[in-house]
Amino acid sequence: MKIKEMESRSGIDRATIRYYEKEGLFEPLRTDNGYREYSEKDLELLMKIKLLRSLHVTLDDIKSLIKGKTSLRDTVSSQTKFLDSEEENITYAKEMCRTIYKNEMNFEQLDAEKYLSEINRSAEESGSKYFQVKEELPMVYDPWRRFLARGFDLALYLTLWHAVLVKIFHVNVGERIGLIGYLDLIVIIIMMILIEPVLLHFFRTTPGKAIFGLRIENADENRLTYIEAFNRTWGVALKGLGLAIPLVSFITYWTSYDRMKNGEIQPWDEGISYRIKDRKIYRFVVFGLANVLLILVFSFVEFSYYVPPHKGDLTVEEFSENFNHYAKIYDMDFGNLYLDKNGSWQEIVKYDHRTSLLPDYLLPPVVRFRQKDGLVTGISFVVEVEETDLWIESNRNFMMLSSLALKGKNQSILQTDSDQAIIDEIWRKPFESFAIEAGGLLITNRIENSGYYDGHDYMRMDRGYDDYYFRQEFSVTITE
Template sequence: MTIGELEALLDMPRASIRFYEQEGFIHPKREANNYRDYSEEDADTLRKVKLLRQLGLSLEDIRQAQRGERPLAALLAEQEAALARQRADLDWAGQICHAMREDGVDFATLDAPRYLNRLNRPADQPGFFDLRSDAAPTVSHPWRRFFARSLDLGLCSLLWMAVCLFLFRWHPDNTWPIRLLNSYVAYGILLVLEPVLLCTWGYTPGKWIFGLAVRNPLGQKLTWGKAVDRTWGVFARGEGYGIPFYRLWRKYKCYRQCKDGEPEAWEEDTSYTIRDTRVRRCWGFVAARAALIGLSAFLALQSMLPIHRGPLTPEQYAANVNDMCRILDIQSYERMDAEGNWVDAPNSHVINLFGGSTPSHQLTVDEDGHVTGVCIEVEQLGGELVSGSTTQRSLAALAFAAAQRSYNGISWWSSGVLQAIESRRFDDYTLQAGDVTITQTVDVQGYDGLDGGNPLVLLPSEDGEAPYYHLVFTLEQTT
């Protein structure tokens, strides 16, 4: 029979059934799907345990009787004598209560020593027994457990984010399939890391913040095998294998079970304890979550720096440009060579319908073979429209100016260099980006649109003046 059927048959809490199994009183068989199959012998044994526990016998006494180490009659005689002593104690306590009530005592004027002397017996004698205490320790704080696991999963997501950004140089799209993929990778990392932490520390970072610990019934750290089984159990029964909607249903079911004080399916062979429920642990979680968000933002900004930093060779400069093109998903049909020229990318079959070519990056190299300057020059004669695209200028700034070791992701973003380049497409200006001076000069004749501020394109004017456009954008190492 299943545990649910056994629970109904014996009117015994499921947690107690599992507890008695852990204590070795019953030994159910395992079916092919790994579910327990309880026999009539198991049910009969549990009836005996239930009866003897209701009579107040200890688990060790019942275990000795089951093994035949001590006669049950002798154990019952000892318990009968103990119950007689308890009954006498309770009768005496009842008499004292009656006397105090007859004396008309109240709390303010109560003469405690007078009545304590009459009692003259310990105040911590055992009282009535409740079967619900026969259960492996568990934690009936579903929200604390949920937030602890969410923090652990967030840490795994952060690890995967770092791998994507810095190893693969991949910025995942915020689409539903990509989010689902990322969540499963994070689960995979957790399925490996959590068992390692449980069998070495006994807790994960999230559990540590909330004062939670996982142990075996003897209070020891889990073995590797038990830790793996537990983590997979959480993934399967608690997270619903990460399947959308089904995952929410499983979380609700587990929430109700935890709220009712029953251990979860993956806790059958483990104990779950909580040190305390102080409010400061919740604040610790808030601080940890804020730190996680801040670190994620920092990694995202840091990943936008070029792969080669410090003094650059022409090859490294070109590699920086090509890397930024891939990250930003631009110029996919061209690649920059070590001369600063754009060439067709391998297997590229794009046809330029608008004519013209992408401007080269003219590199200045010192005697040590390092790039000390970059120049982009665009000149147009005739009546074509002029694009205000700042793509090439931004690429040069990212590949050269942002490569200075004095910059990190935050300081480069806050420098406002890229924003200034974008907002001043047709202006003359000079910017200082660390030790790099950025200069732009623009000569425009015969075009309309400059009165509008920062236009995206310039159109030839109709006043008859010959259109002419000349832009020189330079970056120079000043020290």
């Protein structure tokens, strides 16, 4: 017979019948085309299972009966003791167990239909629903597997969010701690609510669940509808994660763990079929490897913030964007000025007359570009000072940033040795002549000085000289 007839004759829905099959309580024959073919013996066995489940005998005990590991008399005797501790109306169930104990010698001879008829008649007279067999759906009561799967998914959403922050908004995610870090947590909860229902609807799983062989379906073993998946995910966010609200989330986490530990269904899993393919140890190895990979991707995303927005051949505008990018990374500012798309200095706020009164050598130097076919091949600036009592400011910040910005042509994710070589040389010798080749660049600094001494951050007039003169010519040329 087909499963539809089994449902009709047994009064058990197909989801529960298939669940009993998956639990190994019985196994129907399969036709050549793969369809199940149930026999009268299968129906008889199913009715026995229905009877025992009506008496609240556990599936494990029923399995032991079917496999011959325990006897019917021992099972119902044990069940009688269990029912004695129940506070609901179980008097009739106990009497039925005693009747079975008295009249039936073994499981094979049990006449399930006779006792079910008596139970149905008594239930109708009393109006009790105690003997109704609840629809049984597979459920995974494994807190560690489920929590680890959930944690992996949340870490994945966090990585995606950081990628958006870095690539689109150019934010340094390494500094997002405290309140900003908490706001990120709220965002990934929102991402989970939006993304997870789509994954469950189309794939019946999520990346974290897939690692542990977990799958979520409806009672008919079909994919959840989007609404069903959304409602489930919302339930997890609200009652499982506490919407990431401090203390509330701790309580919801603990309550969820306690439910699973006690074999209770989570409120968001009501009517849901939660299956597990297997519990093999290799899945924890896969989980570990997946976490290593995720950490590498997370690190890649975080370090990619330090890569300039433009690589390869650069226009003047792209050079300026790289320059301003590095200025933000290294927290170097030039007062009220920034480098615009034409490579010229512009004021961040409205005109400041105090800045206009400063000598040119106290302002960031004017950038000169060397170009070929509209692409920058090098930059340079010249500072020339004669007879002044004012300090001559170092241009080391501009020298470092312009070198790194032009080096963007060959930049990689991580800071390279050539980056550090450039920074160290310029930092140590802002007022000394030098020439270095690093990262595909030739960087030269030519100093002519008379009457000024090096104060590291500035040059200052040294009394006693007749001739005071300072000239700096700095250039960066692409050699590759």
